Amino acid sequence: MQLLELKAIYLYRSSASAALDAEALRAYLAELLPAVATHLRGSYETIVARGLCPAPDSAMLAAAVIQGIAPPPDAVRLAGVEPVVYDAFALSAAMAEALRPAEAGLDCLHIDLSHRLIATWDESDSRCHLRTLLCSQPSIVSIPGLVEAPARPRKYAIMRLQFEALRMPDAIAELDEKFAGSFLTHGDDRLTEVAKGYIMQAVFYRLTGEAFCEDPSCRLHDAHWQEDMLAAQLGDRYCERHAAVLEACRPGKA
Ligand SMILES: [Zn+2]
Numbered sequence: 001m002q003l004l005e006l007k008a009i010y011l012y013r014s015s016a017s018a019a020l021d022a023e024a025l026r027a028y029l030a031e032l033l034p035a036v037a038t039h040l041r042g043s044y045e046t047i048v049a050r051g052l053c054p055a056p057d058s059a060m061l062a063a064a065v066i067q068g069i070a071p072p073p074d075a076v077r078l079a080g081v082e083p084v085v086y087d088a089f090a091l092s093a094a095m096a097e098a099l100r101p102a103e104a105g106l107d108c109l110h111i112d113l114s115h116r117l118i119a120t121w122d123e124s125d126s127r128c129h130l131r132t133l134l135c136s137q138p139s140i141v142s143i144p145g146l147v148e149a150p151a152r153p154r155k156y157a158i159m160r161l162q163f164e165a166l167r168m169p170d171a172i173a174e175l176d177e178k179f180a181g182s183f184l185t186h187g188d189d190r191l192t193e194v195a196k197g198y199i200m201q202a203v204f205y206r207l208t209g210e211a212f213c214e215d216p217s218c219r220l221h222d223a224h225w226q227e228d229m230l231a232a233q234l235g236d237r238y239c240e241r242h243a244a245v246l247e248a249c250r251p252g253k254a
Contacts, residue, residue, distance in 0.1 A: 015143035064090035110138035139202035183226035
């Protein structure tokens with residue numbers, strides 16, 4: 001497999017989630033990709049404010065908000081999460097305006113650990129869907145999206161809707177307890193471990209043109225259900241084919 005050369009990866013700690021250990025994510029990248037320089041920066045906005053990047057076009061940012069889509073209520077209650085959903089491609093394009101030319105080439109990859117909710121349009125059912133990840137330059141891993149985008153267990157989702165409609169907070173609390181651990185919550189201590197696989201999906205997309213893997217136990221698996229996402233990420237493995245790509249990236253193997 002022909003791999004694109006990657007010299008540097010820049011992570012941006014835009015999410016203020018206390019459960020997210022961004023330095024652990026940088027260290028993970030450095031361990032798997034020792035030939036690539038890995039950098040952790042503050043939030044995208046901080047970098048812009050310090051004059052290290054030009055400001056993204058505010059009109060482009062505002063235009064990236066999708067009108068008429070209500071964000072999930074649990075996400076909106078979080079500090080630092082805007083109560084809107086962004087078009088993932090338009091948001092990335094607005095942020096790309098702010099990349100320094102010397103760091104904007106294909107040998108550099110920027111990944112925003114975003115506090116924003118992102119969505120893309122799905123032709124197959126003519127709807128917008130929340131996403132965990134957009135592979136682009138910059139790539140966006142939506143930290144609240146890891147909680148909100150993959151579906152929760154069907155039984156839980158149906159019962160929760162019913163209890164909400166009937167305004168039964170005690171029943172909701174009981175339900176949450178019964179299903180505890182089967183899906184990510186905001187502030188979940190598994191958030192960092194799960195995010196590792198998503199930053200690697202962005203890295204693989206850059207290296208090989210392919211982000212996702214059909215093997216449900218590989219970290220690159222594009223899970224649509226919370227339980228599948230947790231199984232793929234907490235298992236902490238790459239399938240044989242993708243482990244071979246990582247091996248080929250080690251110094252002296254290229
Ligand atoms: Zn794989």
